[in-house]
Amino acid sequence: xxxxxxxIPTRAHWFKKTINDPIVIPKFKIQKQxxxxxxxxxxxxxxxxxxxxxxxxxxxxxxxxxxxxxxxKYNYNVFSARYDNIYTSRQLLQLFDRAYGYYxxxxxxxxxxxxxxxxxxxxxxxxxxxxxxxxxxxxxxxHLACVRQAFEKLDVFIFTLGLSxxxxxxxxxxxxxxCPGVDGGKFDDEKYYMKNFTVSEIAADFLTFSEKLxxxxxxAKIIITVSPTPxxxxxxxxxxxVANFYTKSxxxxxxxxxxxxxxxxxxxxxxxxxxxxxxxxxxxFEPDQRTPTEESIKKVMDIFFESYxxxxxxxxxxxxxxxxxxxxxHEICDNILEDV
Numbered sequence: 001x002x003x004x005x006x007x008i009p010t011r012a013h014w015f016k017k018t019i020n021d022p023i024v025i026p027k028f029k030i031q032k033q034x035x036x037x038x039x040x041x042x043x044x045x046x047x048x049x050x051x052x053x054x055x056x057x058x059x060x061x062x063x064x065x066x067x068x069x070x071x072x073k074y075n076y077n078v079f080s081a082r083y084d085n086i087y088t089s090r091q092l093l094q095l096f097d098r099a100y101g102y103y104x105x106x107x108x109x110x111x112x113x114x115x116x117x118x119x120x121x122x123x124x125x126x127x128x129x130x131x132x133x134x135x136x137x138x139x140x141x142x143h144l145a146c147v148r149q150a151f152e153k154l155d156v157f158i159f160t161l162g163l164s165x166x167x168x169x170x171x172x173x174x175x176x177x178x179c180p181g182v183d184g185g186k187f188d189d190e191k192y193y194m195k196n197f198t199v200s201e202i203a204a205d206f207l208t209f210s211e212k213l214x215x216x217x218x219x220a221k222i223i224i225t226v227s228p229t230p231x232x233x234x235x236x237x238x239x240x241x242v243a244n245f246y247t248k249s250x251x252x253x254x255x256x257x258x259x260x261x262x263x264x265x266x267x268x269x270x271x272x273x274x275x276x277x278x279x280x281x282x283x284x285f286e287p288d289q290r291t292p293t294e295e296s297i298k299k300v301m302d303i304f305f306e307s308y309x310x311x312x313x314x315x316x317x318x319x320x321x322x323x324x325x326x327x328x329x330h331e332i333c334d335n336i337l338e339d340v
Contacts, residue, residue, distance in 0.1 A: 030155075035058040058154060061146035090175045093208055099145075157220060159225075165194060165197075194235045199257065214264065230289075231244050248271065
C-alpha cells in the first residue's frame, strides 16, 4: 500500500538519517561579491566573529580616525553598524523606522546614576556615557545614517532572534533593549510595561521589516535564525525553564511563518543544531548550561558555510583559534541581568 511516507528521503526519517544527509537545502547561495550584514542577539555576535574573517562582511560604522579610543571598548565593529544587541523583531522594525525618519520615539535618552546620559535604544554602547544630550544626539544621528547605509548596501541580511519578552513605553510603544533602570533611566510602572510577544506578532513585525527593507533594496536576501542561548531571566510569573521554552518555541514557530512562501527569506537552524545534541547524548553547553560551547558553534558555522558558500573548507580549531574564542570583556548582553 502506498502512502506519503513511503518514499521520503533518509533525511526525513529519524532512524534512517545519516551524517551525509544535508541539514539545509538553501533557497539561495551567497556569492563572493555579496556584502553581508548581521544583527540580533548575543549569539549573533558569535556568528559575526566567523563572518568577519571574510572580506564580504560589511561594516558601515567605524571609529573616527581622529579619536584616540579603543574600537573594542566602545563596541565598534561588533555588528555591521553600532546598534547594540537587537533581541526582538519589533526592536528591529523600530530601528529601521527610526533610521528612515518614520518613527520618532517620545523618550530616547536616559540619565545614569553618575549624571551621564545614555541612548535608551543602545544603553551600553558607550560605557563612559555621554556628558551632554547634544553629544548623544549627534552620535545617534551618525549611527542612524550608518544603519541606512548598511540596509541599502547589503546583499544578505542575517538576523538572530533572541527574546520574546521586551519592555515598552506605555506612551508610544517604543521598545527598549533593556528594562529601564537596569543600565540608565528609572523604572516606573506607570510609564513602562513588559510585553511577551506572541508567535503571530513576532512574525508580523519581521515581515513588515522585510517588506520595508526590500522596498529600498529589492534584491536583498535574508537569513533568520534563533539564538540557542537560554534567556537569563524572565519578568513573567513563570519558572525560568518554562519561560525559556515559551520564548524559544515562539521564536522558532515564528520563523516558519516568516519563511513560508517567501523565497527571499531563509531559516538557518542554529537553535535546532545546538539543542539537537541532547538527542544524541552530546552536551553542547558549557558548565553553566547556558553558553554554547565553542565546538558546537564551530559545527553550526561549518554547516552554515557549507550550505551557503561554494568550495568552503571546514573550520580548523588549531589553525584559527582566535576565530573560536570571542573576547566577551565588553560584551553587551542580557548577562547584565545576572546581578539584578
